[in-house]
Amino acid sequence: MLTSKEIRQAFIEYFEAAGHTHVASGSLVPHNDPTLLFTNAGMNQFKEVFLGVDQRPYSRAVTSQKCVRAGGKHNDLETVGKTARHHTFFEMLGNFSFGDYFKKDAINFAWTFLTEQLGLNPDDLWITIYKDDDEAYDLWHERTGFGPEKILRLGEKDNFWQMGDVGPCGPCSEIHYDRGSEHACDHEDGCALGVCDCDRWLEIWNLVFMQFNRHEDGTLEPLPKPSVDTGMGLERIASVLQGVPSNWDTDLFKPLLEYVESLTGKSYDTGKAGFPFRVIADHGRCATFLIGDGVLPSNEGRGYVLRRIIRRAVRLGKTLGLNEPFLYKMTAEVGKLMGEAYPSIVDQAAFIEETIKSEEERFMKTLTEGMDRVSDTIASLKADGKTVIDGQTAFTFYDTYGFPIDLTKDVAEENGLTVDADGFEAAMAEQRRKSKAAHQTVDAWDLAKTVRDAFPNLPKTAFTGYGHLEDTGVIM
Ligand code: ATP
Ligand code: MG
Ligand code: MG
Ligand code: MG
Numbered sequence: 087m088l089t090s091k092e093i094r095q096a097f098i099e100y101f102e103a104a105g106h107t108h109v110a111s112g113s114l115v116p117h118n119d120p121t122l123l124f125t126n127a128g129m130n131q132f133k134e135v136f137l138g139v140d141q142r143p144y145s146r147a148v149t150s151q152k153c154v155r156a157g158g159k160h161n162d163l164e165t166v167g168k169t170a171r172h173h174t175f176f177e178m179l180g181n182f183s184f185g186d187y188f189k190k191d192a193i194n195f196a197w198t199f200l201t202e203q204l205g206l207n208p209d210d211l212w213i214t215i216y217k218d219d220d221e222a223y224d225l226w227h228e229r230t231g232f233g234p235e236k237i238l239r240l241g242e243k244d245n246f247w248q249m250g251d252v253g254p255c256g257p258c259s260e261i262h263y264d265r266g267s268e269h270a271c272d273h274e275d276g277c278a279l280g281v282c283d284c285d286r287w288l289e290i291w292n293l294v295f296m297q298f299n300r301h302e303d304g305t306l307e308p309l310p311k312p313s314v315d316t317g318m319g320l321e322r323i324a325s326v327l328q329g330v331p332s333n334w335d336t337d338l339f340k341p342l343l344e345y346v347e348s349l350t351g352k353s354y355d356t357g358k359a360g361f362p363f364r365v366i367a368d369h370g371r372c373a374t375f376l377i378g379d380g381v382l383p384s385n386e387g388r389g390y391v392l393r394r395i396i397r398r399a400v401r402l403g404k405t406l407g408l409n410e411p412f413l414y415k416m417t418a419e420v421g422k423l424m425g426e427a428y429p430s431i432v433d434q435a436a437f438i439e440e441t442i443k444s445e446e447e448r449f450m451k452t453l454t455e456g457m458d459r460v461s462d463t464i465a466s467l468k469a470d471g472k473t474v475i476d477g478q479t480a481f482t483f484y485d486t487y488g489f490p491i492d493l494t495k496d497v498a499e500e501n502g503l504t505v506d507a508d509g510f511e512a513a514m515a516e517q518r519r520k521s522k523a524a525h526q527t528v529d530a531w532d533l534a535k536t537v538r539d540a541f542p543n544l545p546k547t548a549f550t551g552y553g554h555l556e557d558t559g560v561i562m
Pocket of ligand 4: 244
């Protein structure tokens, strides 16, 4: 059985042997790209190479890229723990061609790697292509011998890949693994690839044929040279090769779940009851990597996504009886599993732990009281036969107890209720507007003038900047 470390290594070596340069993972904080919250795919660090504005000394590359899909265009935060295959943080294995090879070689490399190097049985594999990509159909047919029953044509949503609202994009072709009919779901139209979204059909590898740059107005401009970008989730291919039914059962997650068991004294359940365990393992890993790449908890942007991730895990920890900071302890466990591939999470472990711990302490101060309030609210809504927590109430939980909206949604869902997210946003916008207005009405110069007018006998002072005024405690 291959370990995840061996799979990562095999992938890199296979593509190196085929002339690809091994490039290190980029940071989770995209370099110089305000259109992107976090690095969400292997191609991000090569965006400008695809666009033709940056040149590299190589035309083929292979990477194992750290990715986070929480917030932003690709957002899996609320899926984590519910499916067998989604994480907030994961590793994407990828091979890239910058105007070098195109569809034919990309298909050949992927198929050869999976079936010959890794030994997967072609019977278990299925292909999807973009609906009118006849060229991809012919190439797949030639290479695999599959007909239209195993090479499915899907639409934009599944088989046209784009990194964000703007940037490089193109039709794609994906390889899926059938876990077997015993994993079939009871979808009304039958359990089939492209019909349902269940865990029987595991998307393992996406081959993107990079052909366009999407502009803000939606138009597609052809790229200078057609290129290839591929991405395969390490955790997913590990689950296939390790013969386990989900990513959570692989060597990348099992030890983390066992660690949560040791913290709580409770045993992990692979079904619904194991949800908090999975989220804690996932979020502990994600927080470790985000802080390792310089993100700190805050009230906006990237820092707020990190804060939401930590708080969500802390709330779920409480449901397992963890009332003292615990999430920070995951950092050492993640380091044991992944420190060799990513030494910086070990080198910075003390700082990462301290950062997570202080965020936990901060949230724990209001969590218990907040949960009491939420429980009361839910009880009274239910008593009135209502099913929605209104936006203003959700905003109060946020404002008073530091409950991010997704945390309130989690609790609501556990109780069969929903949250008015639009109402929450409206209440939030209103608060921002008010606080902005309040700040704008008091201008420091006006204030100083008012003070002078009120006390005409004060000695004359020179204005030395707001810092000085603040020091005196004059301002607000
Ligand atoms: P899915 O349909 O399962 O959500 P996707 O189509 O959104 O996956 P892509 O954008 O095509 O995923 O990313 C390329 C590959 O990265 C996927 O084929 C999968 O192996 C992996 N991957 C994507 N999202 C995740 C995730 N949240 N956690 C783990 N692996 C992921
Ligand atoms: Mg997805
Ligand atoms: Mg998909
Ligand atoms: Mg995909």
